[in-house]
Amino acid sequence: MSTVWLPCGDYHQRYEEDQGWWQTRFIKAKMILLLAVVFIGIPQVLPEYYVSVGTMVGYTAMGALGVQLLIGFAGLITLGHAAFIAVGAYTSTLLVLQFPWPQLIADWGLAYPISIVVAGIAAGLWSVLFGLPSAKVKGFYLILTTMAAQFITVDFILTQYVSQIGGRGQAFSLPPGIIKIGPWTIDTDLKIYYLMAVLLTLMVIVLANLLRSKPGRAWVAIRDNDIAAEALGINIVRYKLLAFFVAGFFAGIAGAFWVSNTAALSPEHFPWFWSLWLVGVILIGGVGSIHGAIFGALFMVLVMEGLQWAVIPMSAYFPRMLMAFASIKDAAFGLAICAFLIYEPNGLAYRWWQIKNYFNLWPFSY
Amino acid sequence: MELFLMTLVTGIMVGGIYALVALGWVLIYKCSGVLNLAMGELTLIGAYVTLAFYTAGIPFILAIVGTLLVGIALGILTERIFLDKLIGEPLLAVIMVTVGLSFFFKGMVTFIWDTDTRVFTPPIFGIKPIELGFLRVSPVYLWSFILAIVLLLVFVFFFKYTRWGLSMQATADDETAALSLGVSARFVYAAAWAIAFMSAGVGGALLGNINGINISIGYLGLLVLPAVVLGGLNSVPGAIVGGIIIGLLQNLSGTYLDQFFPGGVKEIVPFAFMAVFLLFKPYGLWGWERIERV
Numbered sequence: 001m002s003t004v005w006l007p008c009g010d011y012h013q014r015y016e017e018d019q020g021w022w023q024t025r026f027i028k029a030k031m032i033l034l035l036a037v038v039f040i041g042i043p044q045v046l047p048e049y050y051v052s053v054g055t056m057v058g059y060t061a062m063g064a065l066g067v068q069l070l071i072g073f074a075g076l077i078t079l080g081h082a083a084f085i086a087v088g089a090y091t092s093t094l095l096v097l098q099f100p101w102p103q104l105i106a107d108w109g110l111a112y113p114i115s116i117v118v119a120g121i122a123a124g125l126w127s128v129l130f131g132l133p134s135a136k137v138k139g140f141y142l143i144l145t146t147m148a149a150q151f152i153t154v155d156f157i158l159t160q161y162v163s164q165i166g167g168r169g170q171a172f173s174l175p176p177g178i179i180k181i182g183p184w185t186i187d188t189d190l191k192i193y194y195l196m197a198v199l200l201t202l203m204v205i206v207l208a209n210l211l212r213s214k215p216g217r218a219w220v221a222i223r224d225n226d227i228a229a230e231a232l233g234i235n236i237v238r239y240k241l242l243a244f245f246v247a248g249f250f251a252g253i254a255g256a257f258w259v260s261n262t263a264a265l266s267p268e269h270f271p272w273f274w275s276l277w278l279v280g281v282i283l284i285g286g287v288g289s290i291h292g293a294i295f296g297a298l299f300m301v302l303v304m305e306g307l308q309w310a311v312i313p314m315s316a317y318f319p320r321m322l323m324a325f326a327s328i329k330d331a332a333f334g335l336a337i338c339a340f341l342i343y344e345p346n347g348l349a350y351r352w353w354q355i356k357n358y359f360n361l362w363p364f365s366y
Numbered sequence: 367m368e369l370f371l372m373t374l375v376t377g378i379m380v381g382g383i384y385a386l387v388a389l390g391w392v393l394i395y396k397c398s399g400v401l402n403l404a405m406g407e408l409t410l411i412g413a414y415v416t417l418a419f420y421t422a423g424i425p426f427i428l429a430i431v432g433t434l435l436v437g438i439a440l441g442i443l444t445e446r447i448f449l450d451k452l453i454g455e456p457l458l459a460v461i462m463v464t465v466g467l468s469f470f471f472k473g474m475v476t477f478i479w480d481t482d483t484r485v486f487t488p489p490i491f492g493i494k495p496i497e498l499g500f501l502r503v504s505p506v507y508l509w510s511f512i513l514a515i516v517l518l519l520v521f522v523f524f525f526k527y528t529r530w531g532l533s534m535q536a537t538a539d540d541e542t543a544a545l546s547l548g549v550s551a552r553f554v555y556a557a558a559w560a561i562a563f564m565s566a567g568v569g570g571a572l573l574g575n576i577n578g579i580n581i582s583i584g585y586l587g588l589l590v591l592p593a594v595v596l597g598g599l600n601s602v603p604g605a606i607v608g609g610i611i612i613g614l615l616q617n618l619s620g621t622y623l624d625q626f627f628p629g630g631v632k633e634i635v636p637f638a639f640m641a642v643f644l645l646f647k648p649y650g651l652w653g654w655e656r657i658e659r660v
Contacts, residue, residue, distance in 0.1 A: 331472075
């Protein structure tokens with residue numbers, strides 16, 4: 001078999017070959033090029049505005065990865081993912097601001113990195129708590145319990161109680177320079193972007209590896225038919241809860257990352273809207289693939305930025321359009337979801353697959 | 367004791383409005399199998415449309431009739447444009463289309479009417495409480511409750527005795543059989559959405575009379591979800607009982623739990639109660655249990 005390109009058709013004989021990452025040198029080069037674009041191209045070449053847009057794409061993708069895992073791979077529909085992102089963000093903030101760190105850790109700038117991990121674990125456990133009903137209910141009823149998670153966590157516990165810690169009232173302000181990783185202070189857009197890129201890359205690698213090992217296969221089996229999966233000897237409750245834990249862990253890391261990108265943390269950063277937005281992202285990107293979540297995040301953030309660019313010149317004639325931009329954004333998002341579900345139900349990832357397939361099989365595509 | 371009874375009565379009366387909206391939800395589900403998450407926004411639209419008619423100088427009852435007509439038109443349009451193409455699609459797709467619709471509606475409503483709280487001026491119902499024996503009830507609640515009950519009766523009558531209502535019942539029961547008897551499924555779906563828009567619209571108008579109209583009406587409309595889950599998704603009496611239970615729960619927790627958990631406990635209790643309730647009775651009070659096979 002050639003080491004440069006794949007032959008026309010599927011000639012894999014073993015599972016390891018089928019799931020291998022570096023199947024050909026071409027794929028390896030392509031992925032290295034992608035990493036180079038993400039780590040060098042975008043931050044070093046593009047102006048700062050685009051770097052911060054890239055950060056937003058990354059943050060959206062981090063949240064969407066967890067949703068993709070739950071909906072796309074485990075078949076557990078969640079409409080409350082923002083709650084777990086919020087748990088991560090608040091855990092990280094409280095640890096950085098309020099926890100009495102030993103001087104050594106504070107000096108070495110380890111407080112924030114430790115808080116990222118703790119935030120992931122806390123959000124994962126919180127997510128498992130609300131995933132418990134999935135042992136018994138599914139489909140629409142599970143959607144409702146995840147919605148309950150959103151309202152109970154963000155609108156009640158975080159708004160009414162956690163926000164009162166330290167007597168600040170509404171929001172936790174994060175003084176500049178408090179977010180430190182080792183010797184670096186995360187204070188410029190560029191550094192935030194790099195933090196995002198590293199975390200997102202790690203998350204994608206972890207998720208991709210999970211999906212091609214035992215838990216991933218169990219999740220897909222549960223998604224496709226949970227009763228049949230149980231008959232195959234998969235402990236479905238355990239794997240469903242594991243899916244909730246991993247998704248919550250990712251959400252917690254996304255939340256902890258968000259702390260570095262904001263000057264003040266308040267519950268308004270994690271509304272129900274954001275949960276629905278993340279589900280919309282994976283629907284537009286394509287359900288059931290990692291790159292689907294990333295395509296979706298790219299599409300949504302870029303289209304919304306583009307919308308802003310379109311509205312600003314028009315506001316000279318219709319001043320209300322700028323004032324009510326949030327409403328326009330809502331309406332556009334709603335229409336985009338409806339249009340994709342009706343006309344492109346497989347999302348952008350399906351188009352990508354079609355293009356790839358065309359070149360794989362070219363010139364004998366029959 | 368008096369406080370308890372007052373809370374109870376208010377709860378039942380608000381619950382009547384929830385029951386009306388929940389009825390619309392259950393209808394859509396029974397007839398077309400669509401789980402509608404846009405119900406909150408439908409109530410929002412209803413509230414604002416009634417307000418627009420009312421501020422244009424039309425008497426309240428006529429404004430309600432106007433809202434019903436607008437509801438029919440919007441319901442049929444929504445069904446024809448968006449939901450018609452999704453019959454038989456997986457659960458996630460259908461639900462997310464309704465979520466997309468809810469965003470679209472909310473965006474349009476806030477674009478047209480802004481986000482400030484508005485009230486019906488001049489007020490429709492007097493402020494002086496009505497004495498019922500030893501109970502005092504604010505007239506808004508009483509009249510809303512009466513109007514909600516009247517509409518509920520009208521809808522129930524419609525289903526039991528009219529030709530259209532019977533064809534809707536037949537479709538809900540067994541779609542294939544109904545089709546073979548000459549019932550037009552597409553007509554039934556459109557009618558279900560029209561009725562849902564109507565019931566949610568009137569519910570929104572009534573809720574708007576209680577606290578003024580702003581985006582939070584949409585949240586109140588979302589409370590139908592716990593209501594229908596309590597009653598069982600495909601049970602009309604369940605929706606009515608569930609709506610009243612949610613109204614009661616909300617008011618009782620607002621009166622008694624608020625001192626222990628200050629803040630928004632009133633808004634959370636229905637959802638928290640629902641999450642726990644689902645663990646013990648996953649099909650609600652009167653929902654059909656579905657036995658799954660591989």
